[in-house]
Amino acid sequence: MPERPDLEYVVPILARELAGARLAGVRVRKPVVLRVAMEGSPEALLAGQRIEGVSRRAHFVLFDLRGEPALDLVVSPMLAGRFAIAPATTKSPADLAVAFALEDGRELRYRDDVQMGKVYVIPRGAWSVVPGLATIGLDVLDPKAFTREAFRALAKKRRDQVKVFLMDKSALDAMGNAYADEVLWEARLHPKTMVRGLGDAQLDELHDAIVRVLDRARRTIAERRPALDEKLRDFLMVRGRHGEPCPRCGTKLRSAGVHGHDAEFCPTCQPDARQSALVDWRRITKR
Numbered sequence: 001m002p003e004r005p006d007l008e009y010v011v012p013i014l015a016r017e018l019a020g021a022r023l024a025g026v027r028v029r030k031p032v033v034l035r036v037a038m039e040g041s042p043e044a045l046l047a048g049q050r051i052e053g054v055s056r057r058a059h060f061v062l063f064d065l066r067g068e069p070a071l072d073l074v075v076s077p078m079l080a081g082r083f084a085i086a087p088a089t090t091k092s093p094a095d096l097a098v099a100f101a102l103e104d105g106r107e108l109r110y111r112d113d114v115q116m117g118k119v120y121v122i123p124r125g126a127w128s129v130v131p132g133l134a135t136i137g138l139d140v141l142d143p144k145a146f147t148r149e150a151f152r153a154l155a156k157k158r159r160d161q162v163k164v165f166l167m168d169k170s171a172l173d174a175m176g177n178a179y180a181d182e183v184l185w186e187a188r189l190h191p192k193t194m195v196r197g198l199g200d201a202q203l204d205e206l207h208d209a210i211v212r213v214l215d216r217a218r219r220t221i222a223e224r225r226p227a228l229d230e231k232l233r234d235f236l237m238v239r240g241r242h243g244e245p246c247p248r249c250g251t252k253l254r255s256a257g258v259h260g261h262d263a264e265f266c267p268t269c270q271p272d273a274r275q276s277a278l279v280d281w282r283r284i285t286k287r
């Protein structure tokens with residue numbers, strides 16, 4: 001959390017709730033998440049700034065601030081970061097990382113129980129100082145940009161495994177671990193499939209699966225309207241369901257490591273094309 005479908009839901013709420021609000025101060029509970037690329041304390045930089053709008057850029061949430069000095073407040077919630085808006089007088093949650101006090105008595109809270117996310121304060125427009133912010137991939141929820149042709153062209157340049165490709169945010173905007181698994185299950189592709197081994201028809205199917213899965217997730221979350229800081233994942237097919245039966249065929253879902261990430265998949269619906277040529281030594285040794 002959050003991934004693209006979560007942000008599609010959360011960002012408009014933040015924009016609606018916060019537009020026009022003025023920052024009164026900032027409380028940093030977990031300094032490890034904060035990156036300030038400017039002279040001055042966070043308090044001095046942020047107090048008095050007015051929130052003009054909130055938008056999404058790739059997996060980042062951008063707070064458009066107006067005031068002196070000219071700066072951008074950018075949050076990358078990564079795996080576990082989430083937002084909440086609450087009266088400042090209410091008890092702070094244990095996983096509070098940074099609280100932005102608003103002049104109207106509310107607080108914008110950034111919570112992060114693993115503290116992998118980052119809150120950046122940067123000179124306005126200096127996006128290149130934030131890793132991954134300047135160069136972003138093809139917007140998979142924009143039908144004009146994300147065509148089958150554009151996706152094929154992108155895929156033809158890849159020499160990596162399909163799960164790694166799907167999660168590359170400089171190529172595609174954007175999928176993380178959870179939705180990459182969902183898309184691969186939908187497209188019936190093993191996560192370790194090499195992209196260069198996929199033909200045009202398979203790439204088209206993969207393209208369509210991306211659109212279907214992300215659009216369905218976006219609509220499901222919008223319909224069910226979770227609380228701002230609630231992680232809604234119970235509708236996912238394979239992610240977080242390791243050991244449970246595949247919703248399509250009933251085979252027990254498995255997980256495997258792919259380039260430092262875990263992948264959850266169905267070994268029947270998503271057979272490993274390389275399996276016949278490979279011996280799984282780790283498994284044999286375990287026995």
Ligand SMILES: [Zn+2]
Nearest residue numbers: 246249266269
């Ligand atoms: Zn299956």
